[in-house]
Amino acid sequence: GENVEQHPSTLSVQEGDSAVIKCTYSDSASNYFPWYKQELGKRPQLIIDIRSNVGEKKDQRIAVTLNKTAKHFSLHITETQPEDSAVYFCAASESNTGKLIFGQGTTLQVKP
Amino acid sequence: DGGITQSPKYLFRKEGQNVTLSCEQNLNHDAMYWYRQDPGQGLRLIYYSQIVNDFQKGDIAEGYSVSREKKESFPLTVTSAQKNPTAFYLCASKGRGPSDTQYFGPGTRLTVL
Numbered sequence: 001g002e003n004v005e006q007h008p009s010t011l012s013v014q015e016g017d018s019a020v021i022k023c024t025y026s027d028s029a030s031n032y033f034p035w036y037k038q039e040l041g042k043r044p045q046l047i048i049d050i051r052s053n054v055g056e057k058k059d060q061r062i063a064v065t066l067n068k069t070a071k072h073f074s075l076h077i078t079e080t081q082p083e084d085s086a087v088y089f090c091a092a093s094e095s096n097t098g099k100l101i102f103g104q105g106t107t108l109q110v111k112p
Numbered sequence: 113d114g115g116i117t118q119s120p121k122y123l124f125r126k127e128g129q130n131v132t133l134s135c136e137q138n139l140n141h142d143a144m145y146w147y148r149q150d151p152g153q154g155l156r157l158i159y160y161s162q163i164v165n166d167f168q169k170g171d172i173a174e175g176y177s178v179s180r181e182k183k184e185s186f187p188l189t190v191t192s193a194q195k196n197p198t199a200f201y202l203c204a205s206k207g208r209g210p211s212d213t214q215y216f217g218p219g220t221r222l223t224v225l
Contacts (some may be wrong), residue, residue: 032211043202043216044155051211089155098143098162098210105154 002027002094006103014111019080021088021106024072029095033073036089080110115139116217118203123222133188133220135203144186145204161186198224
């Protein structure tokens with residue numbers, strides 16, 4: 001089955017700096033990679049996703065890159081703001097079941 | 113996300129009692145999932161169902177049971193066999209396609225007294 005590793009587990013940046021979170025996956029047939037943001041006490045919410053037919057996708061200050069050869073994908077947040085502080089989860093779809101396999105999560109703290 | 117509801121938001125249970133958490137979706141999604149989240153931890157899959165009247169164990173199914181009698185409903189029962197049930201429980205649903213978006217419900221916070 002699929003296995004997803006996420007790094008780092010915690011990340012602290014100054015407001016305005018960039019933040020990068022990286023994930024690796026094991027199932028070479030996986031073709032869907034979403035990223036979720038979870039604020040304290042709330043549900044995870046999808047912020048961006050990428051499918052295997054593209055290498056990069058951007059949405060304002062957020063971008064995701066995918067390297068299928070190396071089996072890793074990354075979340076990039078530019079010009080970070082205090083409201084970006086949250087836990088971020090990456091995931092990969094398991095090719096034989098379609099269910100999402102989640103990384104362990106990254107706690108991002110943006111200092112004002 | 114508004115298409116998935118969970119109830120109750122907070123639930124208190126005495127040791128030795130079974131309790132059922134509700135999850136309903138009106139998104140016409142085939143697949144539904146239950147996750148457990150402990151403080152400061154990630155999402156652990158309890159059970160999932162990809163079609164009505166069928167479900168599979170996830171990574172931590174012991175002490176839990178589910179049913180899927182209707183497409184829109186996937187209730188989770190936390191039994192007395194679950195030794196440490198205090199946690200945040202999240203339900204999710206998605207369409208049948210492998211790249212369909214998965215949406216989460218608002219969660220139920222269960223506390224065992």
